[in-house]
Amino acid sequence: MSEIAEKIVVPDTAVTANENDTTTQKDGNCVSWIQSSLKTLIFIAIIIASISSRLFAVIRFESIIHEFDPWFNYRATQYLVNNSFKDFLNWFDERTWYPLGRVTGGTLYPGLMTTSAFIWHALRKIGLPVDIRNICVLFAPAFSAITAYVTYKLTCELKDEKAGLLAAAFIGIVPGYISRSVAGSYDNEAIAITLLMATFMFWIKGLKQGSILNSSFAALCYFYMVSAWGGYVFITNLIPFHVFCLILMGRYTSKIYVAYNTWFVIGTIASMQIPFVGFLPIKSNDHMAALGVFCLLQIVALGDFIKAKISEKKFKVIMWVSIILIMIGGIAGLFLLTYLGLIAPWTGRFYSLWDTNYARIHIPIIASVSEHQPITWPAFFLDTHFLIWLFPAAVFLMFMDLKNEHVFIIVYSVLCSYFAGVMVRLMLTLTPVICIAGAVALSKLFDIYLDFSPIFSTKKTGTTKSSVMTVLTRALVSASFIYYLYLFVHHCTWVTQSAYSSPSVVLPSQNRDGSMAIIDDYREAYYWLRMNTDYDAKIASWWDYGYQIGGMADRTTLVDNNTWNNTHIAIVGKAMASPEEVSYELLKEHDVDYVLVIFGGVLGFGGDDINKFLWMIRIAEGIWPEEVKERDFFVNQGEFRVDSQASQTMKKSLMYKMSYHGFPDLFPNGQGQDRVRQQVVTAADVEDLDYFDEVFSSENWLVRIYKLKDLDIEGRDLSDFAEFEKSKNTKRSSNKRPEIDLRV
Amino acid sequence: MLGLRYIQCFLLLLCSIIVNVHAKSAIGSRTLIVFDDRVDDLSNYSNFFNLLKDHEFDITTLELSDKSTKINLFEKDTRLYDNLILFPVKGKLYSKQLAAKKLIHFNEDGGNILALTIPKVSSDPIHLYLNQLGIYPSPRTQSLKDLFQDSNNNNLQFTAKESIENKIIYSNENAEDSIYNFGDSVSAALLDNREQIIPLLKASRTSFTSGNKTREINWTDGTQGYLIAGFQNLVNARSLWLGSVQFLSNEHFKQNLDLINDLIQWNFQEKNIIKVTNVNHYHTESNLSYDELPYKVTDNITYTISLSQWDGSKWIPFITDDLQFELRQVDPYYRITMKPQGVSPIDPQAELYSTGDFKLPNRHGMFTFLTNYQRSGLSFIHQSDVKAIRHLANDEYPRSFEIPNAWVYLASIATVIISFIAFVLFFIATPASVSEGVTTAKKTN
């Protein structure tokens, strides 16, 4: 591990060394080849660093797919590799969302799978048959290397090569990006950030030169991006916004016209080729900004043409009149179209961007995802370290030297800072711009303070006090910033290995003697399912585990992480929140065979189902407000308890019973100590399960699997059946008239 | 001479086999009769046993007054008997050997049970067993009375017309006037409304159960009470409860014979047994099955099912007009009454039913092809098959050139491309103009 840490140190010192070279040897032409070879060397070092720091996960654990979504991507890739591309596009997955099924081919972003399948085929062609799993695991590190290069190019456009190299080094190891691209984190973001940078790079190039070709490339990258990640909407809004700002600043030139129009037209028609996107680019409001700017540009171009011909005063009058007319017409048109339903109104996720409370009130399912929570302040520092305070400085520097491309970075940073504050997930898009900005600022700083040429010039004339001071301050500043760089590297390594390398499928833990142990309950349970249940068995669990059950256990699930159907998720929520007999009916109706719950009370694992239970209740309440009521699950003081004071509804609920079934018996005197909630659950609190059989509990009771009992052959209620089974053989028959619904 | 005798004997034997051949259980004939000498003398029921013998039942009797008797319904996990007839038994000792749980187990394993209760004796295991099925016979203290009936011999009699409930089991439709005699010691039962319970004979409107004490509440009043009830569990094993032992006795045997015969035949699975022999569904046009060509939305599908019925000796086609097919995805999307199509071409013993051609709904997902035929008295049929119906693939929508409207757009695209090529050619051919500076000079950039 320390070896890798050392490797990471390499590029930064190399970069600073290179700056020494480049700055001191400005005039020397003969050493240009040294420069280029040094540059190559630095790049190799950066690539090695960025890849190897992402391999912590593989080294500390194993070569395994991480978390939740990657499991689906992995499964989809397997499907693509085993079937033709056409089959993949038309893939109807009957093993998820039972009984609805999912039109998977039409509801995913195929970019990631297609790319890795392409790599797989290419490697086979050249005689390197690699397991598709390994490609998937190593996909993200490989693309992070490409990201580093693209970022370099982008930063070169902004400032110069020095800043570019710094930016490349930063993006290579910055934790904010590593968090989503460690080995095994086979997610859309892994490729999307690369494409995001590539699109911006070509866009800036196209804008600077007014080149149709570069803009076309930007459009193609944009198309690739659309095929890979839903976050493409960010580009769709950022570029028009940039252009809009430029027009407002009176910086309109024909170059903008050329670059934007080419990008927009090709990008739009190309993005519509992705089945999941379809006609959205002309229907959804999220895309309207781009269309609006497109129209605006045409008008501005016309205006520009006319302006060249007539006097300025008259033009102003004409301009104002036309602007007002167009504005009125445009707004009215937008309202009319939205009103007529021709344009889809803004989506819920979009609203939640503006009003952080919107989701909590209206769409519990969006709010229930931890990624959609607002970010915390320490997270900024954790993810970007000292770049976060270089960042505002860099934005300020951009204002000093305000070119079109600088406007872009400013717009990007302002928008993204806000969005990242709203949603943790968007930290990922903010990170690259922080890296770029940080690199620009730092390289500007180094340009001045790392320039020791005055020493040599002053030495000849004789040292004066001022020159010593200059040298001293320069040395001091440079040294402190090099020290910061060193700290940054250290921090990145530490954060990466401690925070972001856990696959979350296996959990790290410490033994009593301090040695590391691995808790492998998830896989234990999933393999139990795979080995011991029918291939067609349907598993009900909260949606978080849907992809993993599909990927690892290969069993049919009711709901999964593709949360496209709120009602269906609410069904599972209702089943978990209802008393046994109601749940049983509901689950039986959906042909469920097994129910899986995650219970962390034994282990002290906080992300278990009881802690997610409130979201299940809320989502279910959204659909059946009469049957599931959040209030009933709280005790009178408004607390959410699980011990003997828990509300009756809580104790009767299936989730509670399943989580704590047999739990108190683990402890002496039946005083079960829940290590997550720090409450005592006694045997008296946990009622028997009549409708479900416990069939499996993993080693640390993290995963518990229950089987639905079959219907009683004699047609009794299963609770009556259980009562009868418990009764003694010598019981006398009762002489009391039974309380039954009589036949009519 | 001797040889002739033998032949005669043989012929007689053959004849008897032929005569009795129609009465044979579809599952098996090993029958155990449990009785208690202290309650009743078994010789009173010789006619009934002869009837059973005529039905070719292989009878074992077990007398329970001897305390050392052991009752084994199972040898390890194998069921030893197919049918069990329980006369009322006394004493706690047998509660253990004949515990309700054992009876339930026997029944759930597919064994048929005929249980008899009388007001005089309280047979706890039998009562508990029946209670589990939802049949609640009146307790020991109470018996059925009808003050309006001829009271000189205290015998309770019921006419078929008024009391018989289930026409599927009761075959003698013409004899609506027949009167059945239940003797003077009768218990009536309350039934809950479980679907598996088949009420067979109900008490008359003027009857009631009451005990000797005055403060007791009547167990049943009027037609609330039942005297005979059947029960068929989910594995199609049948139980029958009779509220009177005298109903089977030699004294009333002749009067009750046709009903007894029906009950025995139903209870021990000689009749009203139906089974599915073949289920199939396929594309109507191409006859391809799901495995050969998976279904997609709006495909035309035909569903067929073949049913046989046991007539006592062999399987014959089962004909009905209320057989329904359901296509469900949680809720039913289709409910089609299937029409009998004549004897199945694959299986001459079965009748083929078909839904005819129907169109799958325009909705993808997992659908259940279900036949759920549950008529009280007949075996339950529950045949389900879950299949995925996929959406249209990207190349299954009509292509643009198949839609007349799209020709306009196709034509315009073609025009644009052709003119583009022409434009490029002309553009290259045109020499650059000389006076360009004139227009650009005016602009101040």
Added chain:
Amino acid sequence: MAPVIQKKKSVASKDDIQKDFMEAINLSISSYKSQVRNNKKLRLIDIFATMLVVIGVFQTAFVGLIQDNYPFNAFLAGFIICVGQFVLLMCLRLQLTHPFEGISKSKAFGEFVVASLILHFTCLHFIN
């Protein structure tokens, strides 16, 4: 150079505005005519552009006429190819009239052809 930011000074009367408009249009047309007269390539571009506008308008009119946009993808493909080609032509035209530094006229034309080909391919794919 920054017309949008400037403040509105006086409210001109209706007649004035109309007059200004007429003047502006006349001026533009006349300068345009002189521009085109001198450059055959520009004339060629403009003819093509006009044709594209006609085709585009025709398709929209067709949709409006039959009150049905059923093969919506086909319509979009047909319409966007017109818009896209038109816009690309305008780009070319701008580059021809005032060449950007670093991009010669022939290079601009080459880039234009490449972009157009990408556009045509995607549109054809879209209409399948």
